[in-house]
Amino acid sequence: MCVTTAVVVTVGMRNQSQATTDATLDLASQVPLAPPTKDVNRGASAARSSTLISRGAEAGRGRAGKQQAARPQPQKVVGGGLIVHKTKAQINASLRRAAEREAARQTMTFQIGTFNVLGSQHSTPTGDHRKYPPASVRSPRAVQRIRSFGVDILGTQELQPDQLNAIQSMTGYAAYPGYAFGPRETDNTIFYDDSRFEFVSGSSFTIHFMHADRPQTILRLRDKQTGREFYVLNMHASAGFGPYAVTRRAGHYIAANTVNRLKGEGIPIFLTGDMNDRAEFFCRVAPMTGMVAAIGGSISGGCHPAGALAVDWVLGWGNVSFSNYIEDRSTMRTTSDHYFVSATATVGPMS
Numbered sequence: 001m002c003v004t005t006a007v008v009v010t011v012g013m014r015n016q017s018q019a020t021t022d023a024t025l026d027l028a029s030q031v032p033l034a035p036p037t038k039d040v041n042r043g044a045s046a047a048r049s050s051t052l053i054s055r056g057a058e059a060g061r062g063r064a065g066k067q068q069a070a071r072p073q074p075q076k077v078v079g080g081g082l083i084v085h086k087t088k089a090q091i092n093a094s095l096r097r098a099a100e101r102e103a104a105r106q107t108m109t110f111q112i113g114t115f116n117v118l119g120s121q122h123s124t125p126t127g128d129h130r131k132y133p134p135a136s137v138r139s140p141r142a143v144q145r146i147r148s149f150g151v152d153i154l155g156t157q158e159l160q161p162d163q164l165n166a167i168q169s170m171t172g173y174a175a176y177p178g179y180a181f182g183p184r185e186t187d188n189t190i191f192y193d194d195s196r197f198e199f200v201s202g203s204s205f206t207i208h209f210m211h212a213d214r215p216q217t218i219l220r221l222r223d224k225q226t227g228r229e230f231y232v233l234n235m236h237a238s239a240g241f242g243p244y245a246v247t248r249r250a251g252h253y254i255a256a257n258t259v260n261r262l263k264g265e266g267i268p269i270f271l272t273g274d275m276n277d278r279a280e281f282f283c284r285v286a287p288m289t290g291m292v293a294a295i296g297g298s299i300s301g302g303c304h305p306a307g308a309l310a311v312d313w314v315l316g317w318g319n320v321s322f323s324n325y326i327e328d329r330s331t332m333r334t335t336s337d338h339y340f341v342s343a344t345a346t347v348g349p350m351s
Helices: 043-049 055-068 088-103 135-148 161-171 243-265 279-289
Strands: 108-116 153-157 174-176 190-192 197-209 212-223 229-236 269-274 312-317 320-328 340-347
Touching: 108 135, 108 229, 108 269, 108 312, 135 161, 135 340, 153 229, 153 269, 161 174, 161 190, 174 197, 190 212, 190 229, 197 229, 197 243, 212 243, 229 243, 243 269, 243 279, 279 312, 312 320, 312 340
Parallel strands: 108 153, 229 269
Antiparallel strands: 108 340, 153 190, 174 190, 197 212, 212 229, 269 312, 320 340
16 A cells, blocks of 8 residues: 655746645745746646746735725724722722612611719718618619610610619629719610610710700610611700709700710611609600600601600601600619619611
8 A cells, every 4th residue: 555645746947947846844944936928838747837926926915805804994982981990999889888778778676765873972971862772772772773675775874883883783784874974974874785885976965964065965876786886866955944054055055966866877766864854854855856755756747755754755757656664663762762763665777
């Protein structure tokens, strides 16, 4: 059996040179042949020459093809958006806002209260309520009310360091400001169940209370279950007549202005405290802020407070409603000179 590995074609030329086309070689690596002339081709070789193309001619044809190729058309530019790279802080802020929008769709319910605990200095042998039991007896009684009514958040007034320590140790609740404003400014501390709520931020607003300017508490919390955030403000306004009545009214208006300022953040707001006023307080603050009181009352078509009012208040704003309002008056003379007030707060989705 015979295997052919190459085909060689020989064409006779006038100058006795040979042209060789090797089908098995790389044509580009060969030296181009001189183009054949018509008058030198004879016989079969002449007939065959019409089918042969020299390498030089083939290369020329390639150059002609390139010259005849159409010029490339200009690229079409398509408009698009500008890509802006965000910082990590910007990304985190964007994610936080998205989480807040989602949380605002959730309904939240908890127990909130207010209690003027009667400062421990008042029930000492030299105090103005010396007939009351000492704070070491009264503090456990206050804790009994917190547990009995299932209060999750409690605004207190007149709270002294020994009472702060006792109530916090017995409930296990977190407290703000606690000692954050200094050991002489524990009075308006807010207790909260930190297994359910987490601290977001804390600050204060100032009013003139009795004889001095005093900080009133602003606490921002986040509900761990729903992710919703809200404010709790807690205050104690001046008691008495004359100049004290003037600073009391001024304190109410400062609180109302603070609520209105915080509304811009778009989260619910609660206000607790010993306002040392009844209908007057409601008609000053509720119409000005749009807050609703746990005890009831209306500002539709004028100011219409509920009846049999105490001076201790719980109010809310931001799709807030209240139920199960309680004034525990059994605290009088045994635990404090104020009622223990609590209610169920329900916060619907923010619009």
